[in-house]
Amino acid sequence: MNNSIQLDKDKWYEFSTKQVGVIIQAPTGQGKTRFLSYLILSAAKLGADIYFIDGKRADLFSLRFAFPENERDEHVASTPSQTCRLLRHLSEIMNSRYEEYFSTESSTTGENYSFYKLRPIFIFFDEVIATMAEDKKIGKEIESYLIQIMLKGRQAGIFAILSSQRFSAEVLSTTIRENAGMRVALGRMSKDSYRMVFGDFYDELPAAEKGIGKGYIYLDGLGWSTPRAFQTPILDTQKINVKSVLKRYLEQGAYKFGK
Secondary structure (H helix, E strand, C coil): CCCCEECCCCCEECCCCCCCCEEEECCCCCCHHHHHHHHHHHHHHCCCEEEEEECCCCHHHHHHHHCCHHHHHHHEECCHHHHHHHHHHHHHHHHHHHHHHHCCCCCCCCCCCCCCCCCCEEEEEECHHHHHHHCHHHHHHHHHHHHHHHHHHHHHCEEEEEEECCCCCCCCCHHHHHCCCEEEEECCCCHHHHHHHHHHHHHHCCCCCCECCEEEEEECCCCCCCCEEEECCCCCCCCCCHHHHHHHHHHHHHHHHCC
C-alpha cells in the first residue's frame, strides 16, 4: 500500500509515518481549493475513504454528490452540530480500531493500519475557524475531537487536513498546529498569519515567490530547520471533473477494502 502523496518533484506528504495531520492557510483566491482538490483525489486514488466538512457549504460541500445518496449525511457536514457528529463518529471508529487491532493479545507491536489492511480515512475540513466560531460551545467539542484525531489517528489510519483563510489561536488550539506535520501557507499574508501557521519558524522564513498556489511549506521528520518555498501541484479543474473522478476512486477503494 502506498502511504504517501507526491507534492512536487522532491517533496512528498508521507502521511502514515512523518507528517501526521495537515494545516493549510490561504487567503481567498490563492489556490487553496485547487490544492485541496489535488489532495482529495490523490488520497482517494490510494483507496482512502473520504470525509468532508465545509463550514461555508461551498466547494467541498458540493462533492457530497460523489457519494451514494445513503452515505452523504455520514460523510459530509457543514453546520457545527453536523461537524461534531461526524468527528464523534470518526473518533469512535478510531478507538474501535485500537481496541480490535492494537490492544489484543495477538497484536503486533509497532505496526499500523496498513499491516491489518484497514482502509485509511481522510477528513478534509475547510473553513475550520468559521465553523468553530459559529457556535463556540460546540466549537470546543469539535476542537477536542480534532486534537484526539491529530494525536492518535496515525496508527489507526485516520488523518485530518484542516484548511482556512486564516487560523486563529483564539478559536483553534495551538496543540493542533504543533501536531500538524505538514503546514502550508499560500499567497501573501500578514506576519501574524505566517506566525499562526509556522509558529517559531516565522522569523526564519526564506525568500519565496508568493501568489496563486505559491508560498511556503514545512514537512516534519525531514530534518528541516525552516519552512521552504513551495508551489502546489497544478490541477486544472476546468478539464478535470473532480466530482466524477472522486466517485470512481471511492468506488474502487470500497471494492479494494471490502466496504
